[in-house]
Amino acid sequence: MIRFKNLGRKRKLGIVYADDVPLVLIDPTSEGFFENVLGYVTENEKVQTFIEAIKEVKEEGVKPFLKPIFDPSLDGKDVVFKAGRTPAVGHSYNFWKQKAEKMQTVQEKKWSVGSKHQYYAFLVWMVNS
Numbered sequence: 001m002i003r004f005k006n007l008g009r010k011r012k013l014g015i016v017y018a019d020d021v022p023l024v025l026i027d028p029t030s031e032g033f034f035e036n037v038l039g040y041v042t043e044n045e046k047v048q049t050f051i052e053a054i055k056e057v058k059e060e061g062v063k064p065f066l067k068p069i070f071d072p073s074l075d076g077k078d079v080v081f082k083a084g085r086t087p088a089v090g091h092s093y094n095f096w097k098q099k100a101e102k103m104q105t106v107q108e109k110k111w112s113v114g115s116k117h118q119y120y121a122f123l124v125w126m127v128n129s
Contacts, residue, residue, distance in 0.1 A: 022081070023106065027064040028121040034058045037124050050123075057120045065118055066106060072096075079103060 027033065037054050040047070073085035079099050093113060100111040114122070 022069045023066040024069050024125075025064060026067055026118070026121055026125045028057070028062045028124070029064060033121075033128070034124060037127055053120055054124060057117045057124075060117050062115075062117045062121050065114070065121075066109070067114070067118075067122055072099075 034054060034057075037051060038058070040051060042048055042051070068081040070081040070083060070085070071087035072079050072081060074080070074088040075085075079088075096113045100113055103111040105111075
């Protein structure tokens with residue numbers, strides 16, 4: 001596990017609910033969002049590669065997005081986000097894209113498969129939390 005020093009103050013997670021699905025707002029546009037990671041100095045090549053990827057994400061300007069706090073699981077044909085469930089792994093991008101298109105909207109927004117940049121922004125959020 002990558003550990004970063006000087007993580008700064010703890011933040012409230014800002015969890016909202018869509019029915020029974022707890023969601024958290026990941027806001028890469030908020031002031032100081034990337035600073036703990038980008039300010040980290042290391043000689044470790046793997047960590048430095050991660051930091052370089054985060055620089056790219058910051059430059060890309062990823063917009064705020066909601067993310068479930070649990071990994072998706074399958075209950076029959078339905079996608080569920082519940083604690084203690086086994087994450088549904090081994091499915092294709094197209095499988096998840098089709099599932100997302102059939103799910104109900106959240107705050108008038110459709111579900112989608114997250115981008116690589118959103119995933120990295122989520123990792124930064126985890127470092128900051």
